Amino acid sequence: MADSAETRKLVYLVTGGCGFLGEHVVRMLLQREPRLYELRVFDLHLGPWLEELKTGPVQVTAIQGDVTQAHEVAAAVAGAHVVIHTAGLVDVFGRASPETIYEVNVQGTKNVIEACVQTGTRFLVYTSSMEVVGPNIKGHPFYRGNEDTPYEAIHRHPYPCSKAQAERLVLEANGRKVHGGLSLVTCALRPTGIYGEGHQIMRDFYHQGLRLGGRLFRAIPASVEHSRVYVGNVAWMHVLVAQELEQRAALMGGQVYFCYDESPYKSYEDFNMEFLGPCGLRLVDTRLLVPYWLLMLLATLNALLQWLLRPLLLYAPLLNPYTLAVANTTFTVSTDKAQRHFGYKPLFSWEDSRTRTIRWVQAVEGSAP
Ligand SMILES: NC(=O)c1ccc[n+]([C@@H]2O[C@H](COP(=O)([O-])OP(=O)(O)OC[C@H]3O[C@@H](n4cnc5c(N)ncnc54)[C@H](O)[C@@H]3O)[C@@H](O)[C@H]2O)c1
Numbered sequence: 609m610a611d612s613a614e615t616r617k618l619v620y621l622v623t624g625g626c627g628f629l630g631e632h633v634v635r636m637l638l639q640r641e642p643r644l645y646e647l648r649v650f651d652l653h654l655g656p657w658l659e660e661l662k663t664g665p666v667q668v669t670a671i672q673g674d675v676t677q678a679h680e681v682a683a684a685v686a687g688a689h690v691v692i693h694t695a696g697l698v699d700v701f702g703r704a705s706p707e708t709i710y711e712v713n714v715q716g717t718k719n720v721i722e723a724c725v726q727t728g729t730r731f732l733v734y735t736s737s738m739e740v741v742g743p744n745i746k747g748h749p750f751y752r753g754n755e756d757t758p759y760e761a762i763h764r765h766p767y768p769c770s771k772a773q774a775e776r777l778v779l780e781a782n783g784r785k786v787h788g789g790l791s792l793v794t795c796a797l798r799p800t801g802i803y804g805e806g807h808q809i810m811r812d813f814y815h816q817g818l819r820l821g822g823r824l825f826r827a828i829p830a831s832v833e834h835s836r837v838y839v840g841n842v843a844w845m846h847v848l849v850a851q852e853l854e855q856r857a858a859l860m861g862g863q864v865y866f867c868y869d870e871s872p873y874k875s876y877e878d879f880n881m882e883f884l885g886p887c888g889l890r891l892v893d894t895r896l897l898v899p900y901w902l903l904m905l906l907a908t909l910n911a912l913l914q915w916l917l918r919p920l921l922l923y924a925p926l927l928n929p930y931t932l933a934v935a936n937t938t939f940t941v942s943t944d945k946a947q948r949h950f951g952y953k954p955l956f957s958w959e960d961s962r963t964r965t966i967r968w969v970q971a972v973e974g975s976a977p
């Protein structure tokens with residue numbers, strides 16, 4: 609579409625716009641939404657990279673704010689046509705308290721919904737998570753499942769509980785009257801494990817491997833498969849949903865969509881090696897030396913240590929009972945609902961996603977851990 613002033617009339621707000629996913633959503637909107645007049649980037653921690661975005665035709669407004677503060681959210685939402693709500697506390701390592709996770713992920717989402725209703729913003733896209741579904745506390749596998757697959761979604765951990773509550777609030781808000789009398793249209797996207805440029809956990813694994821002489825130790829059988837999805841394709845799905853939501857409100861309103869692409873099904877550790885292997889690391893199979901019961905013991909000891917040390921320092925290793933359970937439970941998605949409902953096709957092939965991620969890891973080598 610021609611870049612002309614009369615086409616540029618939409619105001620978007622991206623909450624969590626400086627996060628791993630949020631930054632990709634911001635950049636994707638600037639590249640793929642020709643109707644964009646103003647892009648508001650709302651985050652607790654603003655990134656310096658935002659400055660470079662202010663030279664283009666779109667007005668980029670950086671807003672330092674907290675989604676737990678209703679008045680800050682309302683001020684940021686007022687006048688926006690679309691809100692893409694990615695802000696969240698993604699913590700499965702015990703860094704934040706359950707109360708804080710709830711405050712940000714649930715109360716923060718309530719504040720976004722109420723701000724849309726009060727100010728008249730009609731379109732809300734929420735970044736949910738596969739963890740709203742599973743793995744559940746019984747460790748049931750979810751094998752090539754879709755949005756309609758029956759599964760006992762029971763959780764205890766604060767993170768999946770908060771994401772499930774927030775998603776339910778968003779979907780229930782669909783159809784509510786907003787200021788001005790029109791209806792709110794909402795939908796929720798459920799990425800599986802996102803990877804790509806900026807993924808902190810991948811960076812952590814890479815630095816761990818460098819510290820261990822170029823080795824990472826396999827803890828999980830290769831047979832335990834996970835679905836993973838490239839961050840660029842997740843960002844693209846967010847933008848496409850936002851673009852299609854008005855025209856297809858009756859079909860898409862109140863719906864959930866898994867985020868998927870052509871990334872192969874592999875164990876979490878084997879999948880990471882697709883990027884860490886070409887960067888010089890190798891995965892050593894130590895399961896004979898470290899059987900699963902010993903891993904469980906180590907994970908439990910980590911949780912105990914975290915609790916004992918909390919008054920003094922934050923000890924939050926990757927291995928804890930929850931992360932071990934999630935890593936050790938098959939969770940794979942096979943669906944085309946997003947394609948059927950709004951014509952989604954991945955923007956990045958598996959080969960392109962892999963190459964981009966490898967290049968990023970290689971660039972990470974020089975960065976501080
Ligand atoms: N990373 C994944 O694998 C994954 C998978 C599925 C879903 N998700 C979801 O995607 C979203 C983004 O996740 P991410 O991986 O980019 O995490 P991230 O931590 O990189 O980004 C989250 C952003 O939200 C901001 N934020 C946190 N608390 C805030 C608050 N109180 N007010 C305003 N901003 C706040 C953070 O500063 C950060 O920039 C989250 O909702 C997460 O649940 C992530």
Ligand SMILES: CC(C)[C@@H](O)CC[C@@H](C)[C@H]1CC[C@H]2[C@@H]3[C@H](O)C=C4C[C@@H](O)CC[C@]4(C)[C@H]3CC[C@]12C
Binds near residue numbers: 738
């Ligand atoms: C130490 C080993 C056992 C190692 O294999 C642990 C890996 C572990 C840190 C990750 C395994 C599965 C990951 C989670 C999954 O990809 C989906 C998620 C949902 C998303 O909303 C947030 C991130 C996460 C919980 C993700 C976190 C890391 C793992 C638990």
